[in-house]
Amino acid sequence: MGLEVRHLRALLAVVEAGTFTGAAEALGLSQASVSRTVAALERALGARVLQRTTREVSLTAIGARVVGHARRVLEEVAAIERAADETRGDVRIGYTWAALGRHTTAVQRRWSESHPGSALVFVQSITPTAGLAEGATDVSVLRRPVDDARLRSVLLGVERRYAAVAADDPLARRRSVSLNDFAGRTVALDSLTGTTTEEMWTPPVAPAATRSVRGVDEWLTVIAAGQALGITAEATASQHPRPGVVYRPVRDAPPVPVWLAWWADSPPPNVEALLQLMYGQYARNTRDTPRGR
Numbered sequence: 001m002g003l004e005v006r007h008l009r010a011l012l013a014v015v016e017a018g019t020f021t022g023a024a025e026a027l028g029l030s031q032a033s034v035s036r037t038v039a040a041l042e043r044a045l046g047a048r049v050l051q052r053t054t055r056e057v058s059l060t061a062i063g064a065r066v067v068g069h070a071r072r073v074l075e076e077v078a079a080i081e082r083a084a085d086e087t088r089g090d091v092r093i094g095y096t097w098a099a100l101g102r103h104t105t106a107v108q109r110r111w112s113e114s115h116p117g118s119a120l121v122f123v124q125s126i127t128p129t130a131g132l133a134e135g136a137t138d139v140s141v142l143r144r145p146v147d148d149a150r151l152r153s154v155l156l157g158v159e160r161r162y163a164a165v166a167a168d169d170p171l172a173r174r175r176s177v178s179l180n181d182f183a184g185r186t187v188a189l190d191s192l193t194g195t196t197t198e199e200m201w202t203p204p205v206a207p208a209a210t211r212s213v214r215g216v217d218e219w220l221t222v223i224a225a226g227q228a229l230g231i232t233a234e235a236t237a238s239q240h241p242r243p244g245v246v247y248r249p250v251r252d253a254p255p256v257p258v259w260l261a262w263w264a265d266s267p268p269p270n271v272e273a274l275l276q277l278m279y280g281q282y283a284r285n286t287r288d289t290p291r292g293r
Contacts, residue, residue: 005077007041008070009134010034011049014057015067016127017192022214026126078135079266089118091268094130094137096193097216100258101159101235103281110277115270126193126215132261138268142259143195143233152264154275157282158255159234161195162247164219166226172246179252184208188219188228195256196231216240233258258282 013023014034024031042048049063059067091111093099099122100107108120125131130140132151142153163181165171171181179201187207189196198210211228213219216236222228224244233256237247260275262268 003041003044005074007037007044008074010037011041011063012067012070012074014038014050015059017214019057025215074134078133079263081135090121091118091139091270091274092121092123092131092137094123094125094132094140096124096126096130096143098233098235098239099141100278100281101233101238103278104239107278107281111274114273114277118270120274128192129261130193132263139260139262139271139274142261143235143256144193145257145259146261150264151261152267153259153261154279156258156260156275156278158257160255161231161250161253162234162237163250164223164230164232164237164245164247166224167244167246169226169229169246171229171248174248176249176251179250180205182207182229182231186211186228188213188222188230190214190219194219195233200231200253220245 009027010023013026014020017023017026020031020034020038024034027034038050042050045062045066047062048060049066051058051060051063104122108122111118111120123131123137125134125136125140127134128144129146129148129151130142131137132140133148141156143159146153163171163177165177171177182201183205185207186209187196188211189198190213191197192214198206201207207229211222213222219230219232220240220242223230224242231250231253235258260278262271268274
């Protein structure tokens with residue numbers, strides 16, 4: 001069996017996620033499938049690229065060299081796919097946790113009305129660029145800045161931050177909370193795609209501990225069980241209601257910026273129209289003006 005693009009995608013997913021479980025979630029595959037694909041890559045190369053232990057996965061010396069080449073290959077594959085898709089009617093919009101929150105449906109309907117034959121298809125991708133780097137999306141809605149000179153991003157607006165707490169937690173009885181209410185508690189954080197970091201608090205008023213999670217489903221599960229609290233963007237509260245979880249605004253937390261990003265060298269057709277439509281939705285609630293970077 002020769003080397004295939006799917007082999008390289010699986011390898012990079014494991015490297016970025018740090019585990020086969022996380023890679024499987026990002027790729028929408030089973031853990032066993034990802035493991036078999038990486039094993040097939042190693043057979044094709046005749047060398048081991050990952051060192052596996054019961055606790056972690058790390059690159060071998062050969063694997064570290066292969067990863068650099070794999071990234072460049074997949075970038076070229078993504079460019080080919082974008083070029084082939086330029087005439088396609090639908091627009092694929094990537095997101096990690098939540099798309100546009102309460103604005104999502106309105107934007108989809110208004111786009112279809114003004115662009116007959118074209119639809120906005122929202123695609124969840126648990127990666128730093130929400131599918132852009134992987135060639136899965138045409139544009140992406142991001143709530144974390146991406147330092148990649150190949151991408152252009154424009155600020156759509158900002159969203160309030162909300163706390164997520166178990167329904168039987170004392171904080172659930174309040175209309176709003178403050179950052180100080182997290183002192184001494186455990187906070188669930190997703191370091192890959194989440195919008196909350198430990199730097200949000202200033203010691204000694206800070207959470208007692210953090211719990212690492214991957215993706216919104218795992219985040220909601222530990223919160224519903226009372227194992228941690230969470231802070232997220234307003235869009236998550238709108239798009240992911242969950243029995244046993246209550247959302248409350250955090251009145252003194254900084255807002256979350258919302259960006260629309262795409263490849264600078266090959267913007268999708270009608271990106272300016274899409275940008276103005278999305279910006280118009282956010283402009284109803286903010287005085288920010290769009291600015292590129």
